[in-house]
Amino acid sequence: MRAIRFAPGEVELLDQTKLPHETVWEKFTSADEVAAAIRDMKVRGAPAIGAAAAFGLAAEARRLQGDSQLREKLLEAAKRLRSARPTAVNLAQALDEMLSVLTQTGDDALADALYAKAVAIADADVATNRRIGAFGADVIGQHGGHILTHCNTGSLATVEYGTALGVIRALHERGTLRHVYVDETRPYLQGARLTAYELAEEGIPFDIITDSTAGYAMAQGWVDAVVVGADRIARNGDTANKIGTYTLAVLAQYHGIPFYVAAPTTTLDLATATGRDIPIEERHANEVTHMFGRPIAPIGASARHLAFDVTPGALITGIITECGVAKPPYIESLAEMAGRHGA
């Protein structure tokens, strides 16, 4: 399954706000349209928004072909794409890779070169996720076959296969997966809507639970291991991910359950020292107080909608990347992973 399709000059996204009940593809031919789609969460998931932004910038280059201010306008467009969502670092990393093309290519060849680079980013993501899946299945398979996960980290959050959900897919392919508990993941319900959709499609046995049920599920012995994705990982292993991840990590430690993060090395942000330096996006309260456009709270009720939280590296058993599994102390192991990636 893929939620992103591309061709020179355009990118199509499966509108994830409408899944699983409506399958609506939307076509975009400019950077600003893609930036809006990222902001509105039609595409979400750190690797997926990186790839979508890359195709958005490539489409923008084709749209502006022949413009005398092509490069300035592309730099401006990249800036607007970059600011569409602040927390995931993959978005910035993908754009940096795209912009590196500008210094190497003449104006006439730019649209083709940027498109080729976007395709390369997308292809690399799929290969990366397969390797994350294999490393993750090796390490998590030792703990048992009952896995709890949060949010959506599958084909819909990446270009294909997934990060944490890629690990679950790999366990399933090896025949060692028994059952998945999926946090519904309020307020956007990425677990109930998207992860359940992907698991059902794969024939993987699962139960959706409300987010607050995770503690009880662990206390009952239902969970052998937790695996989640990441939007940005600081040098010391502190990990920004979907709101609720931190709560799961505290619960896992209390119950002696291993807690893993699965993410490509592009999610590592070694320039960021600790989680305190990661910007946490706060979104509109309406996204908490309304559902299907209908209010679920009294009109005018105040709410906070933090989109992410930060889990300290100290609560993370291992960080599964395409270059292997980093273990504490992360200050050393993550630098080594980044080195392997660069090598």
Next chain:
Amino acid sequence: MRAIRFAPGEVELLDQTKLPHETVWEKFTSADEVAAAIRDMKVRGAPAIGAAAAFGLAAEARRLQGDSQLREKLLEAAKRLRSARPTAVNLAQALDEMLSVLTQTGDDALADALYAKAVAIADADVATNRRIGAFGADVIGQHGGHILTHCNTGSLATVEYGTALGVIRALHERGTLRHVYVDETRPYLQGARLTAYELAEEGIPFDIITDSTAGYAMAQGWVDAVVVGADRIARNGDTANKIGTYTLAVLAQYHGIPFYVAAPTTTLDLATATGRDIPIEERHANEVTHMFGRPIAPIGASARHLAFDVTPGALITGIITECGVAKPPYIESLAEMAGRHGA
């Protein structure tokens, strides 16, 4: 604010499944109608369902007045009311109190005597909650003015004033309350719908947060104390309450934040040794996978809907009752509270 009105032969309930957007009162004149309303959660909250059941049984006695099998039928009706929901012990306790009238009263006077007993139960609940509020404000006020609560434990969960929300009301009356964080409390959203409604009516400043945000809120230093209600408290302090309570208690301990339970002594079940002996109601998965009658997960997706969880006494800083605040070891302090109540 009251969500229960009564008169001889009838009880009216404010349908809590429709709040805060629709104010629908429904009138009941038989025990089975009230049992169905409890099962369907038109009335919820441990003390409120106890009082509703009492008025249901009183109405049944009036409906059956003159019936030759009056007593047998009332015993049967009490049994059906008792089984409407399994976890909260207040329901069983209120019915036991009602049935004690049967042994003391002749057939002709039974309807009046049962109604008088139901009124006494309702009146006692209000007085009890005021005392819980005062004791709770004394003890929680020491920790600070930023309080996190879960589910609804206010006027809508009791006859009036509330248990944990009664403590919050008392803090507000004393001028020491600063801010309340209200877990939305999936799947029924009692926090977002009902607690927010009561807080807005009182002019108490609050923010709704998704359940999974609680950990982040504590890590950010937003929370000075947690106070929740209870559906049943075992002899050793293990407390059954709305699903998610256990998660909050683990989080509170991890962050060194005091965690209090507020409940009348009628919620104590000293005949139950530990939380393992408390039956945990599992409700229909549809209540998780659907909202406003619309699916929020793929059609046919499997879900678990545990309505309650059990928090070990070891995680509870204090249990606030109308007779004082019990502290660990609960095996001693709760027995003493029950004794004070009986005295």
